[in-house]
Amino acid sequence: MSRNGLLIDYQYCTGCHSCEVACKNEHKIPRGKWGIKLTEVGPYQIEGDKWEWNYVPVPTSLCDLCEDRVKNGEKPTCVHHCLGQCMEYGPVEELAKKMTGKGKKVVLFAP
Amino acid sequence: MVKEKVLERVGEIVSKITKEWKHVNEDGSYTVRTCGWSPPGDHPVGCGMKLHVKGGKLVKVEGDADHPITQGRLCIRCLTLPEYVHHPQRITTPMKRAPENRGKDIWQKISWEEAWDIIVPKIKEYKAKYGAESIVVFGGTGRQACLYYYPLGFASIGTPNVCYPWSGWSCYGPRCSITDYILGAGYPEIDFAGTYPDRYDNPNYVVPKWIMQWGKNPLMSNPDGFFGHSLIDLLKRGTELIQIDPRMTWLGTRSKYVCQLRPGTDTALALAFINVIINEELYDKNFVENWCYGFDELKERVQEYSPEKVADITWVPAQKIREVARFMATEKPGAIQWGLAVDENPNGVQLGHAILSLCAITGNLDVPGGITLGPPAALLGKWRMETRRNLSPELWDKRIGAKEWPALSTAMATTHPDETLDTLETGKPYKLRMGWFNSSNFITPTCSAQPDRWYRALKSLEFNVVQDLFMTPTAMAFADVFLPLPTFAEADGVVVTHFGRNAVFLGAINQALRVGDTKSDIEVCIELGKKLHPDMWPFESVDDFFSKQLKPELGIDFNDLREQFIYQPKYEYRKFESGKLRSDGEPGFNTVTGMVELTSTLFEAWGEDPLPYFQEPPYSPVSTPELFREYPFVLTTGARKFTSFHSEHRQISTLREIDPYNEMEIHPDAAAKLGIIDGDWVMMENMFGKCKAKAKLTPIIHPQVVHSTHGWWYPEKPGEEPSLFGVWESNINTLIPHKHIGKLGFGCPAKQMICKVYRIEEGV
Ligand code: SF4
Ligand code: SF4
Ligand code: SF4
Numbered sequence: 001m002s003r004n005g006l007l008i009d010y011q012y013c014t015g016c017h018s019c020e021v022a023c024k025n026e027h028k029i030p031r032g033k034w035g036i037k038l039t040e041v042g043p044y045q046i047e048g049d050k051w052e053w054n055y056v057p058v059p060t061s062l063c064d065l066c067e068d069r070v071k072n073g074e075k076p077t078c079v080h081h082c083l084g085q086c087m088e089y090g091p092v093e094e095l096a097k098k099m100t101g102k103g104k105k106v107v108l109f110a111p
Numbered sequence: 112m113v114k115e116k117v118l119e120r121v122g123e124i125v126s127k128i129t130k131e132w133k134h135v136n137e138d139g140s141y142t143v144r145t146c147g148w149s150p151p152g153d154h155p156v157g158c159g160m161k162l163h164v165k166g167g168k169l170v171k172v173e174g175d176a177d178h179p180i181t182q183g184r185l186c187i188r189c190l191t192l193p194e195y196v197h198h199p200q201r202i203t204t205p206m207k208r209a210p211e212n213r214g215k216d217i218w219q220k221i222s223w224e225e226a227w228d229i230i231v232p233k234i235k236e237y238k239a240k241y242g243a244e245s246i247v248v249f250g251g252t253g254r255q256a257c258l259y260y261y262p263l264g265f266a267s268i269g270t271p272n273v274c275y276p277w278s279g280w281s282c283y284g285p286r287c288s289i290t291d292y293i294l295g296a297g298y299p300e301i302d303f304a305g306t307y308p309d310r311y312d313n314p315n316y317v318v319p320k321w322i323m324q325w326g327k328n329p330l331m332s333n334p335d336g337f338f339g340h341s342l343i344d345l346l347k348r349g350t351e352l353i354q355i356d357p358r359m360t361w362l363g364t365r366s367k368y369v370c371q372l373r374p375g376t377d378t379a380l381a382l383a384f385i386n387v388i389i390n391e392e393l394y395d396k397n398f399v400e401n402w403c404y405g406f407d408e409l410k411e412r413v414q415e416y417s418p419e420k421v422a423d424i425t426w427v428p429a430q431k432i433r434e435v436a437r438f439m440a441t442e443k444p445g446a447i448q449w450g451l452a453v454d455e456n457p458n459g460v461q462l463g464h465a466i467l468s469l470c471a472i473t474g475n476l477d478v479p480g481g482i483t484l485g486p487p488a489a490l491l492g493k494w495r496m497e498t499r500r501n502l503s504p505e506l507w508d509k510r511i512g513a514k515e516w517p518a519l520s521t522a523m524a525t526t527h528p529d530e531t532l533d534t535l536e537t538g539k540p541y542k543l544r545m546g547w548f549n550s551s552n553f554i555t556p557t558c559s560a561q562p563d564r565w566y567r568a569l570k571s572l573e574f575n576v577v578q579d580l581f582m583t584p585t586a587m588a589f590a591d592v593f594l595p596l597p598t599f600a601e602a603d604g605v606v607v608t609h610f611g612r613n614a615v616f617l618g619a620i621n622q623a624l625r626v627g628d629t630k631s632d633i634e635v636c637i638e639l640g641k642k643l644h645p646d647m648w649p650f651e652s653v654d655d656f657f658s659k660q661l662k663p664e665l666g667i668d669f670n671d672l673r674e675q676f677i678y679q680p681k682y683e684y685r686k687f688e689s690g691k692l693r694s695d696g697e698p699g700f701n702t703v704t705g706m707v708e709l710t711s712t713l714f715e716a717w718g719e720d721p722l723p724y725f726q727e728p729p730y731s732p733v734s735t736p737e738l739f740r741e742y743p744f745v746l747t748t749g750a751r752k753f754t755s756f757h758s759e760h761r762q763i764s765t766l767r768e769i770d771p772y773n774e775m776e777i778h779p780d781a782a783a784k785l786g787i788i789d790g791d792w793v794m795m796e797n798m799f800g801k802c803k804a805k806a807k808l809t810p811i812i813h814p815q816v817v818h819s820t821h822g823w824w825y826p827e828k829p830g831e832e833p834s835l836f837g838v839w840e841s842n843i844n845t846l847i848p849h850k851h852i853g854k855l856g857f858g859c860p861a862k863q864m865i866c867k868v869y870r871i872e873e874g875v
Contacts, residue, residue: 012343016187018185018187032768043359043364043809044810045359085343085344086343
């Protein structure tokens with residue numbers, strides 16, 4: 001059976017926290033725990049106007065890829081609500097193919 | 112069918128998928144489709160969502176994928192809506208308190224009937240004894256109340272004194288007024304294909320080559336109804352971004368150019384851009400010749416602002432000024448998105464004038480992918496204007512500050528904010544006796560300068576009514592009667608982006624449930640209005656009210672709107688050619704000269720320089736070098752976070768988990784010199800006040816600048832005086848001085864003050 005995953009094009013992840021909170025709502029995750037959690041790299045200057053500043057949401061072991069929603073034909077709630085529309089869900093093979101068409105700041109999780 | 116034709120003409124139905132706005136599920140739960148607008152949330156963005164109600168509780172919020180703008184996306188303020196709606200501290204019944212108990216948590220629950228029985232005779236008494244002008248209605252920023260607090264004052268109560276208390280009216284009002292004076296049009300917004308159901312794919316649409324955010328960070332602020340993450344949509348489609356900002360924001364790291372300027376020097380920068388574009392003959396000659404007035408004067412004026420000179424003023428290198436100016440002038444189409452930094456600046460009218468001039472001379476006004484312009488009349492604005500007919504000309508003349516500030520009072524129907532504080536303090540020209548606070552919590556650091564001064568002055572009011580959802584510091588300090596408001600999930604309404612002044616859509620707000628015994632703004636307006644000025648309120652119900660507003664303009668009633676969900680008015684480009692910008696139908700702009708006034712005829716008449724000029728902030732390293740030695744940082748305030756809308760949301764634990772305290776940003780080098788490490792509590796202090804915050808060390812800010820967030824109070828702290836929920840602990844607006852405003856009455860220095868910073872042992 002094919003494995004599913006989450007592709008995140010973090011060039012466009014604005015650090016809005018919607019994935020975190022949507023996931024907490026869906027799975028009733030209490031304060032202090034997360035199903036997906038933002039990490040931050042930067043901000044720091046590389047040179048001149050070039051800066052590094054990335055947010056990357058990382059799914060945790062509580063992530064079940066929104067099994068129930070997906071069964072109902074819906075998208076995972078983090079993907080659905082993502083303000084940057086930078087998350088995709090699907091079979092990892094397909095997502096890996098999609099990755100090749102994207103920029104450098106892209107990551108694939110298979111939680 | 113006639114109706115169908117009308118729809119054809121004025122708008123397009125987006126949501127053909129389902130016309131059902133309320134769906135009852137098998138288990139008795141139900142789902143209501145709606146659009147959001149604070150309370151709680153933010154400006155009229157109107158994001159689409161589905162609210163699931165089960166057993167009388169809002170159990171789930173899901174973004175509506177069919178919404179043309181938001182497409183299912185939601186921010187965390189709406190994702191936490193159930194927490195807000197069912198919060199144990201919410202107030203859901205009217206309450207009264209004896210005047211001697213102000214500041215104490217001694218309330219008595221009452222019915223609405225009882226509330227009216229207290230309020231109505233009071234209003235009648237003040238009107239009879241002292242005149243209606245002795246009553247003042249205060250409004251706030253951005254909530255639905257913005258549509259209703261003027262009518263509440265003018266038509267329900269009958270006073271000419273409606274006040275937005277922020278010094279220099281420093282939010283949206285200045286930009287709208289400047290646009291009025293210079294272009295004679297509705298609010299200018301970047302073209303983000305907002306009126307097209309098929310959005311960016313519409314054949315009439317052109318993706319902008321560039322968009323410049325000028326003192327604006329829309330990702331968090333969703334300003335005026337612009338859905339901030341539309342910028343990400345455009346980035347993906349190849350638009351280049353340019354930031355004019357004292358901070359290197361996240362958006363800045365995704366931008367082609369960032370001009371990290373000294374706070375408050377914006378007008379000099381704008382004039383230098385114009386200097387380069389004119390002197391290098393890069394401007395749109397055709398547009399300037401045919402549609403602009405006073406170009407030669409502007410050309411002469413900008414000679415005073417060479418890139419070299421302006422580099423010294425602004426800290427932006429001359430070479431970068433040239434590059435950005437050339438890029439703006441040669442890449443078409445493009446657009447400038449001006450932000451609150453235009454309003455919160457005593458030199459802001461000149462900045463706004465210069466920015467609009469830049470848009471004009473680069474040929475980007477009202478073209479696809481450029482800057483859209485609203486028609487002269489606001490969508491659903493007619494009724495709001497008409498409510499003024501309830502006031503006699505003599506009464507209207509008594510509006511506080513109207514005579515002293517003709518430019519402001521021509522464009523805005525309110526009092527002058529700073530004059531209103533003066534009136535409260537001095538009793539001149541007459542004593543104010545009653546206050547009505549409609550969704551305005553302005554002793555928290557939101558929309559007043561020196562809130563401590565307002566706090567003392569407001570004590571002179573004899574009787575106060577406060578409408579809100581929680582017990583706020585303002586309500587705890589002043590309310591004699593507290594009237595509870597519902598959230599947007601709990602009452603019917605409409606949302607119109609940009610407050611109707613260049614709306615991309617009009618959406619239905621549908622009641623999904625009602626917690627307790629609350630009344631919405633419009634319900635209060637109608638009920639109170641019927642008791643005091645029944646002729647102004649010939650509406651049977653809220654439905655009837657909205658239908659009567661919608662019918663003449665759109666040909667639909669409220670129920671049609673619910674079913675159609677959203678109307679996107681048809682947008683027409685180049686209205687200055689087709690005559691659709693002027694009421695007489697002639698081509699041109701709706702200004703005195705019929706042109707874009709690069710040289711303003713009105714400014715001259717009001718005793719102001721007709722051309723834009725740069726003026727140093729009232730306090731700065733240049734204008735007050737002595738003071739700057741004592742207060743060696745430039746202080747800028749008010750950049751937003753995802754976790755709150757001004758003073759809203761401070762009691763929502765999911766959001767406080769993300770942003771627990773007021774935060775100030777300081778450069779690591781500056782912090783090291785002061786012995787401050789990341790996460791330390793610090794005090795920002797100047798001649799006017801002080802404010803506690805957690806230090807965040809970050810290289811995104813210049814070593815000589817610090818930034819503080821705003822809107823902080825601590826609902827978990829004691830509510831009674833003197834604490835008032837800790838409202839004086841992190842009150843950044845106590846550092847912003849009263850009445851340091853521009854010549855026309857606009858703009859306070861909230862983004863360009865000075866302060867010192869020191870580490871403190873104890874936080875809040
Ligand atoms: S896929 Fe579902 S469970 Fe996994 S992180 Fe996203 S929202 Fe949470
Ligand atoms: S919702 Fe999307 S944009 Fe927002 S933080 Fe998560 S991944 Fe980033
Ligand atoms: S921007 Fe956020 S708060 Fe405003 S309506 Fe949309 S989701 Fe709600």
